[in-house]
Every structure is written in C-alpha cells, then in structure tokens.
Amino acid sequence: MKMDKHTGMTLIVKMITRVTVGFMLVFGGYIVLFGHITPGGGFPGGVMIALAYILITLAYGREFVEHKVSGVTASIVDDLGALLFWTMGIIGLYVGGRYFFNFLGKGEPFNLFSAGTIIINNIAITLKVGMSLYAIFLALAILQRVVTEEEPKEDEK
Amino acid sequence: MTLYFLDFFLLTVGLYALIAKRHIVKKILGVAIMEYAVNFFLILIGFKKAGIAPILTKDMDIATFIQTAVDPLPQALVLTSIVIGLGTLALMVSIAIRLYERYGTFDMHEINRLKG
Amino acid sequence: METVIILHILLVFMIIGSIITVEIKNMLSAVIAMGAVGFVLSVAFLFLGAPDIAITQIIVEILSLIILIRATINVDNVAIEKKEEIIFSNRTTLIFIGVILVFAWYAFHSLPPFGDPSMRVSQFYLTHGLREVGATNFVTSVILDFRAYDTFGEAMVLFTSISGAFAILRRWKKEQHKDFLRIDREH
Numbered sequence: 001m002k003m004d005k006h007t008g009m010t011l012i013v014k015m016i017t018r019v020t021v022g023f024m025l026v027f028g029g030y031i032v033l034f035g036h037i038t039p040g041g042g043f044p045g046g047v048m049i050a051l052a053y054i055l056i057t058l059a060y061g062r063e064f065v066e067h068k069v070s071g072v073t074a075s076i077v078d079d080l081g082a083l084l085f086w087t088m089g090i091i092g093l094y095v096g097g098r099y100f101f102n103f104l105g106k107g108e109p110f111n112l113f114s115a116g117t118i119i120i121n122n123i124a125i126t127l128k129v130g131m132s133l134y135a136i137f138l139a140l141a142i143l144q145r146v147v148t149e150e151e152p153k154e155d156e157k
Numbered sequence: 158m159t160l161y162f163l164d165f166f167l168l169t170v171g172l173y174a175l176i177a178k179r180h181i182v183k184k185i186l187g188v189a190i191m192e193y194a195v196n197f198f199l200i201l202i203g204f205k206k207a208g209i210a211p212i213l214t215k216d217m218d219i220a221t222f223i224q225t226a227v228d229p230l231p232q233a234l235v236l237t238s239i240v241i242g243l244g245t246l247a248l249m250v251s252i253a254i255r256l257y258e259r260y261g262t263f264d265m266h267e268i269n270r271l272k273g
Numbered sequence: 274m275e276t277v278i279i280l281h282i283l284l285v286f287m288i289i290g291s292i293i294t295v296e297i298k299n300m301l302s303a304v305i306a307m308g309a310v311g312f313v314l315s316v317a318f319l320f321l322g323a324p325d326i327a328i329t330q331i332i333v334e335i336l337s338l339i340i341l342i343r344a345t346i347n348v349d350n351v352a353i354e355k356k357e358e359i360i361f362s363n364r365t366t367l368i369f370i371g372v373i374l375v376f377a378w379y380a381f382h383s384l385p386p387f388g389d390p391s392m393r394v395s396q397f398y399l400t401h402g403l404r405e406v407g408a409t410n411f412v413t414s415v416i417l418d419f420r421a422y423d424t425f426g427e428a429m430v431l432f433t434s435i436s437g438a439f440a441i442l443r444r445w446k447k448e449q450h451k452d453f454l455r456i457d458r459e460h
Contacts, residue, residue: 031328035410035413036408036409036410036413036414037408037409037410038212038410039210039212039324039325039328039410039412040325040328041236041325041410041412041413041416041417042417043236043237043239043240043329044325044328044329044332047240047243047329047332047333047336048332050336051332051335051336054336054339078432082428082429082432085425085428086425089421089422089425099421099422100418100421100422100425102406102418106406106407107407109213109403109407109408109409110215110409114407114408115406115407115408115414115418116406116407116418117417117418118406118408118413118414118417118418121417121421121424122413122417125424125428128428128431128432129240129428129431132244132431132432132435133243133247133336133435135435135439136247136251136435136438136439137339137340139251139438139439139442140247140250140251140254140340140343140442141343158381158382158386158387159281160277160280160281160284160387161381161384161387162374162377162378162381163281163284163285163288164284165374165377165381166288166374167284167287167288167291169370169373169374170288170291170292170295171291172370173295173366173367173370174294174295176362176366177362177363177366178295180300182300182303182304182341182344182345183295183300183303185341185344186294186295186303186304186307186341187295189307189337190291190294190295190307190310193287193310193311193314196314196326196330197314197317197318200318200321200323200326201321201387202384202385202390203390203392203395204321204322204387204388204390205322205388205389205390206276206388206389208322209322210322210323210324211322211399211410211411211412212324212409212410212411212412213403213409213410213411214409219403222399223396223399223400226399226411227321227322227323227390228390228392228395229395229398229399229411229412229415230392230394230395230398230415232323232325232326232412232415233412233415233416233420234423235323235326236325236326236329236412236416237416237423237424237427239326239329239330239333240329240333240427240431241427241430241431241434242333243333243336243337244430244431244434244435245434246337246340246341247340247434247435247438248434248435248437248438248441250340250341250343250344251438251441251442252441253344254344254442255441255442
C-alpha cells in the first residue's frame with residue numbers, strides 16, 4: 001500500500017495502533033514507577049514512552065500528532081526533565097551537605113514510596129530521555145517528507 | 158577465557174567494517190557492533206558462577222543474597238552506556254543524511270574526491 | 274557449567290551475524306542482520322544475570338533499527354562495492370587485526386578468571402544498600418543514589434548529542450531550493 005502523506009498508513013494499522021498504544025504507555029509507566037523494586041528504571045521506561053509516540057506518528061501521519069505533541073512541546077518537556085534532575089541535586093546539597101543527597105524518608109522495603117528521592121529522579125530521567133528521542137525522530141521524519149514532496153519541481157527549473 | 162577472546166573477535170569484526178568499507182552506513186554499523194562487544198565484555202567481567210541477579214525478592218535470605226549476587230556496578234555503567242550509544246547513533250545518521258544531500262552519494266572515496 | 278556452554282553458542286551466533294552484516298551487499302539485509310545480533314545479545318544478557326540490561330538492550334535495539342532504516346531506505350538500496358585499487362587497505366587492515374588478536378590472547382591472562390570477580394567496591398554496595406537507600410533493586414540504587422553524579426553526566430551527554438543532531442538537520446529557507454535542484458539535475 002502506498003504511504004499517502006495526508007492520512008498515514010492503512011486502516012488495519014490504524015486499528016491495531018489504537019489498541020496497542022494504551023498498553024505501551026501503561027507498561028512504560030509501570031517500568032518507570034516501580035524502578036526501585038523490579039528491573040527497569042528511568043532509561044528503558046523513557047525509551048518505551050518515546051516508542052509509543054513514534055508508533056502514533058508512523059501510523060497516523062505527522063499532522064495528526066503535531067496538534068497533540070508537537071516538536072516544541074517535546075523540547076520544553078525535555079528541558080523540564082533535565083532541570084528537575086538538577087534541582088534534586090541542588091536541594092540535596094543544601095539539606096545534607098552532599099550533591100544528590102537522599103533526603104526523603106525511606107519507608108518499608110517493597111513499597112512504592114520507599115527509597116527516598118529515587119522515584120522523582122526516575123521520573124525526571126524518563127521525561128528527559130523519552131522526549132529527546134521523540135524529538136530527534138520528528139526531525140528525521142520531517143526530512144523524508146520534504147524530499148519526496150520536491151518531485152514536481154523538475155518542470156519549473 | 159575463550160569467552161573473552163571470542164568477544165574481542167566480535168570487536169575486531171566491527172573495527173574491520175569501520176576501516177575497510179566504503180559505504181558510510183557500513184561504517185556506522187561497524188561502530189554499533191563495537192559498542193555491543195564492549196558492553197558485553199563489561200557484563201562478562203562482573204559475572205559470578207551460579208550467581209543470581211542483584212534484585213532482592215520477598216522470600217530471599219539477605220545473607221545468602223549477598224554471597225551469591227553478581228556484581229551490580231558494571232551493570233549500572235552499561236545501562237547508561239547503551240542509551241548513550243543510541244544518542245551517538247542518531248548523531249552519526251544525521252551526518253550521513255546531510256552528506257548524502259550535499260554530494261549525492263554515500264561512497265566515502267567519491268566524497269573525498271568531490272569535496273566542494 | 275551449562276551457562277558457559279550456552280554463552281559460547283550465543284557468541285558464535287553473534288559473530289556469524291556480524292560477519293554477515295559487514296559483508297553483504299544489500300543495505301537493507303545488513304540492517305536486519307544487525308537487528309538479529311542485537312536480539313541475541315539481549316538473550317545473552319539474561320543468561321548473565323542482568324535483567325535491567327536485557328530490557329534496555331531490546332528497547333534501544335528497536336529504536337536504532339528504526340533510525341538506521343530511515344538512513345538506508347532513502348534512495349540507495351545497494352551498497353557500493355567496487356574493488357578497484359583498495360586491496361592495500363584491506364590487506365593491511367587484516368594483518369593489523371591479526372597482530373592485535375595475538376597480543377590480546379596473552380593480555381587476557383592477567384584478568385581475574387571468569388566467574389570469580391573481585392568485588393571490592395560492590396561488596397560495600399551490596400551489604401549497606403538496603404539499610405542506607407531502602408530500594409530492593411540494587412542496580413537502581415547504584416545508579417540513582419550511590420553514583421547519581423555519573424547519571425547526571427550521562428543525561429548531559431545525551432542532551433548534547435541530540436542537540437547536535439538537531440543543529441545538523443536544521444534547514445534554512447534559501448538552502449532548500451539549492452539542494453533539491455542539485456539532486457534533480459543528477460537524475
């Protein structure tokens with residue numbers, strides 16, 4: 001099937017995308033939030049969330065996603081993630097005397113809110129890594145569209 | 158011992174692709190193979206025979222866990238190394254795309270000849 | 274003992290897959306063989322007791338396959354393999370690699386034997402990790418509490434490489450027509 005630049009891919013791909021994107025986002029969130037109990041953490045969770053957005057971009061075309069999460073929004077969220085991670089370090093410096101000091105309470109093991117600041121650091125890393133990779137995919141995909149659009153320009157040379 | 162040597166052979170396969178091939182994307186694939194070999198080597202160093210993963214579960218005794226867990230420090234370093242490898246791969250691919258649009262070919266010998 | 278034999282088989286598979294990646298002429302097949310090497314690497318990480326790394330390796334492998342296919346499937350699908358006067362470069366590379374392998378065989382005798390690591394620093398992380406951090410995943414506690422500064426440096430490296438890729442891919446308005454006219458003239 002041809003890849004029409006206004007509507008994205010075929011109908012079957014769009015239906016399957018509608019079903020699986022929710023699962024991917026929930027699984028990515030689970031890997032991030034429980035990163036201090038089960039294997040995972042900030043890095044695989046962030047890449048998983050980026051892959052969910054990339055799936056929507058591939059199946060529905062770029063204009064559909066630009067209304068929801070554009071390139072500018074991805075850049076801003078990426079910067080917010082990096083700033084949040086740095087802020088946790090500075091607050092740790094003021095509270096405990098060491099950079100990235102773990103200043104929140106450590107509850108019981110195997111709970112969600114044990115291990116202090118690790119959960120906030122995980123969320124900051126996820127925002128940073130996920131939105132970075134999604135933005136670079138948008139930049140690569142923009143190029144494809146501009147190259148294939150220029151075919152009719154041969155007659156006006 | 159032979160595991161270390163076979164892993165180093167994988168590294169030299171990637172090195173050969175980086176040096177002796179003309180197509181730019183083959184060179185990028187060579188760099189990616191070298192990254193795989195290096196990450197594998199770091200995890201191989203920290204392996205303990207009959208060891209378990211360094212994750213504590215509810216029904217495990219802490220003393221036996223400390224004796225039989227594999228090394229968690231190389232795993233932490235390799236985790237960030239894999240994601241950094243993805244970032245540099247994106248940078249190399251963007252350079253290759255710009256070179257193609259500027260010179261019209263992926264061949265490095267042609268690009269060295271044209272040069273402007 | 275069985276783990277060691279399985280690791281040998283997986284490594285031989287990865288070597289065969291990477292030789293196929295390097296030597297095949299069609300670029301799309303090379304990228305697909307690269308994907309196979311990455312998946313077998315993730316299985317090998319599982320056998321080595323590193324589930325975090327296995328999850329990260331599979332997900333990063335999928336994303337790098339997408340980026341590489343975007344680079345190769347542009348216009349050109351066949352690699353250029355003219356073997357004119359390049360025999361000098363191929364032969365000296367192979368001799369050089371052979372010399373490295375001979376020296377590496379003697380160098381690997383000075384590492385600690387396989388399966389018996391010298392965990393001088395990690396013994397501290399394992400014994401004091403649960404009391405000082407409270408997380409039961411010791412790899413996460415090493416990344417985000419004992420060595421959080423290294424993770425901060427990694428986030429900055431990722432930021433720099435992604436913004437470098439953006440700066441390269443940016444197009445100015447008057448440059449667009451010049452590049453596309455050149456490509457049209459060559460066809």
